[in-house]
Amino acid sequence: MKVQHLNLTVTDVPAAQKFLETYFGLKCRGNRGDGFAVMNDEDDFILTLMKGREVSYPKTFHVGFPQENQEQVDKINQQMKEDGLDVNPPVHAHGYTFYVKAPGGFTVEVLCPSSKMN
Known part of the structure; x- marks a missing residue:
């Protein structure tokens, strides 16, 4: 399921x-x-x-968008930076990942899972 x-x-x-x-x-x-x-x-x-009217998600709540490789994570990160979003560079954690606050009040994680890392 x-x-x-x-x-x-x-x-x-x-x-x-x-x-x-x-x-x-x-x-x-x-x-x-x-x-x-x-x-x-x-x-x-x-x-x-x-x-x-009031959106309040728990601090650790997020929606994840896994990518096929680290290059794709870097590409999305760079595009968001160029578009003026406040994003930190990706880091190696439980995969290659970064988080961004999305318009509307929720957090998004963009990652390449450890199993797909180069």
Whole structure:
């Protein structure tokens, strides 16, 4: 069994949607104004974004986007820096990874798992 759907409550649905489209290739399959969006990826994972006034996730909560290799992690990190996002360089931890606060109030991890590292 695999997880096939996740809902995130965010403070800014359009900004979160654009972030996920730009850096992770998710596609919007429908929305209702600026309060709700349905997105999915190439594996038909469904991510819904719902607007909330106050978004407060636990400190360690994050959504992960594994990459095929370290070069892809570096590429996304560099693109985010060039676009003005506040990101630190990737580090070797439980894989090759970095975290970024996404628009809308949630944290994203971009990583190359240890099993795929060069």
